[in-house]
Amino acid sequence: MLSYVVIIICLSHAILISGSPPIVLWHGMGDSCCNPLSLGTIIKLLKRQLPGPYILSLRIGSNIVEDTSNGFFMNVNHQIDYVCKLLNSDENLSQGYHAIGFSQGGQFLRAIAQRCPNPPMLNLISIGGQHQGVFGFPRCPGDNETICNYIRDLLRFGAYESFVQNHLVQAEYWHDPHKEATYRKASIFLADINQEQTFNEAYKTNLLKIRNLILVKFLRDTMVTPHESEHFGFYEENNTSKIIPLRESSLYLNDLLGLKIMDEQSRIKFLESDTDHLQFTDQWFIDNIIPYLQD
Template identity: 25%
Template structure:
């Protein structure tokens, strides 16, 4: 046996030994807009091949067009399922949340007290909002360009559509803060009585992993996956220059100061490929699933 083969065999045996001892925390996956659990079969396989025996659960609700339901309605149901799984794991669990699922998980980590989520891995999610003419937008509002979407979204009826609850028109800032009842609340831009409690809950995570890249084609601007967003001139303002970071209103700056914010940028990855691309898994996800 060559020295390389012997080394690979040793690593494999060590992996079996560690994984067989139950060292790896379970993983819970929350899907995105128009997705469902079956879209995450490859990601599940990647996890279980690298960490055999890991329990991986893709939550099965609000699949397909039902993902357009109001986000607070979705959060309520996802919360019940997630809490049930967290309660079964004394050492905690990891949370991987894709696209719209990322903002849902942001809310879950804010509203669940005493949760034991270890790594929150946000996979190409519009964490600071969405503002772009994409195929996904055309499915929901086929007759509207991005500059007119606010007319549909920023009212009571529009807020019953999930995408409207994180649609962030940089030219309609006041309307966004007034009418959008989801993302500004969890990002601390519209303070409320639970702001401090939500901040404390969010800070319970041990690691925040932000994954995205310039060839995504859906999340707009793509830097929203890293908490960056447009200013009024549609110039991207990076995370550390965002007011919600500087004021530390939901704990992002504190997490960063702790060394617990990880930013992973990958080029050449289209939006629908993030959860099925092994390079993304190896470079951005695998390390944080211990």
């Protein structure tokens, strides 16, 4: 087993300790790196359950306000580049790290695994990530209703318009099953990392380097439509009454990302929580997630 000398970081706070592998967290839409009511509680839980991991809770921007705003309005590809440089320059991660993404942070960290294999990602844990995108924006997180109404207007205006794609995060993983050809052509993020434009061999090679892909689906999700996207499922083309599960999708059957190989090797873990989006107890997290962070 590798040994680690580690530091817990949130903003500028650092404590030198030693223990289990480092952990990188990426928050979801409307949240921030160090919200005491969300990722702050996760960090405390990790510190209680694990022997002193180095925890990096990603902040996209110079402060929490920017971090929250960038979750709505900063081009996702720019965010990926920003985080890739941040991880690569962090010596505490050089031997490898576990990654936990919450909601949209799940697919963003998958993009990190595919595009930025150094430092090496060990396990990728996606908690409510929308890996086949969304087709709906039913509920707003937190106190962001004004922002969400603006986003809904932009999505109605044209999710695949160049201006909207480049300036609205949620448009970059908007997946309209009635406009599949337009989606594949215009999507600047999701269609790329899902190999629906040009095939990038490195995306498959790099994703196969991780140990396990842990996918958490929320069975009563009122924020992600369809919630099956959290397990790589999505609507059949032109049919929002039928879901095509991962193992029946072209992404899997053509093994464009190595998911078929990983599945056959039992390296994809399909977890469920019979709750709403990102709603889980400490005990559920301890039972289901902590085991993947211990070595």
